[in-house]
Amino acid sequence: MESKKTGISITTIHRLSYYSRALVESGELVFISSQELARLTGLGDALVRRDLSYFGRFGVPGKGYPVAELKERISGILGTNRKWNIALIGLGNLGSALFRYKGFERQGFEITAIFDNDPGKIGKSKAGIEIRGIDWLEREVRKKKIEMVIVAVPADAAQGVVDTAVGAGIKAILNFAPVKVRVPGAVNLVNIDFTVELERLSCLATGKMAGGEIKRA
Amino acid sequence: MESKKTGISITTIHRLSYYSRALVESGELVFISSQELARLTGLGDALVRRDLSYFGRFGVPGKGYPVAELKERISGILGTNRKWNIALIGLGNLGSALFRYKGFERQGFEITAIFDNDPGKIGKSKAGIEIRGIDWLEREVRKKKIEMVIVAVPADAAQGVVDTAVGAGIKAILNFAPVKVRVPGAVNLVNIDFTVELERLSCLATGKMAGGEIKRA
DNA sequence: TTGTGTGAATCTCTTCACAGCT
């Protein structure tokens, strides 16, 4: 299950998102050079070329990369050339904000089911989606062909709902709860942890550290 | 300005947050071994020791690290042993959710000023904090000793408010807008980009990539 | 001439393995 020989590293994947965004912003160019892409993303041009070389060689010497094809290749890799049905678990402050967040739909991500354990919310609807208890998860996953869940519940409930999601066959989880949740190796988990990021920031802002300077990203 | 000889890397910083959290969960131990800390965080024990060695040597062979001192050291590095006054810019869905987010206060982060450009919101109060237009930022930063801002505005407004914040002397910015914002070298910027993380997840879930497997984090 | 693709060099992070402290 671990990496074999060749492989796109996770850091490259991360940058692909930025290239993708830069391409949208770059307007109506037909070709774009690694140097221009580097400028738009704040990265080095050699790194851009190295990253794009994983797709096989399709840059044109003297001109750059064909923008349309590049976009297509990247969205193929990122999985944004298709639709993803997502279940949102937890409709508190954060969950509600995420539900209304506009950035998701544009990339083919759509929240099509909502779960919460508050009896006051269960049965109500939000933008046409009925809010269910977590015990409905497995049923809804099957019925609505859900492949991804967003976990926006309190820390102490997170492992429980993640286990339920894994039990329902979910293979992709975006977790906002500030805890280390455990999943089987075959399940993909990405964490977004506000507290950790704030701490990273306060650390940087605090400046000089014991024994030296912090190396910037 | 770049790293000199010794320096704590940004990846180490990131893990310090996890150690910190693990220590809180670890209960009333007096000493904790690198192995135990590794188990709690899912990391390797050698890595834990390497990370903690940046603080100078204070682990006790045969016993482990003194928990109380370790906590103190880590919060000193992370800057969570003090209070941070934060301005929230943008009180939309996400901004409102962040304002009510409980996880911040516990670490000494407190939102003490709120800015928005919606005339319908300006002048109103939220939990005792009056909502101001962005033109009040500099005044409020001075008056309330604000050192950090959270940017939760739409993508196209982000660079503008970041520039304003930088102009007001802010040196630490947590940006939620899904764009690459530019800041002077002396300003610390941390981005939390939901779209990028979702794409990372859909990429992982899409599985085999062109030319090979993805290497897991 | 311009800009790709890539070996080789460099730099950084992680793991190994073990000397030495308690």
Add this chain to the structure above:
DNA sequence: AGCTGTGAAGAGATTCACACAA
């Protein structure tokens, strides 16, 4: 005996620098 701290090895990631294609 148990566990830290760290040199050295290993694994990756990034940058350099240049042959080569259009």
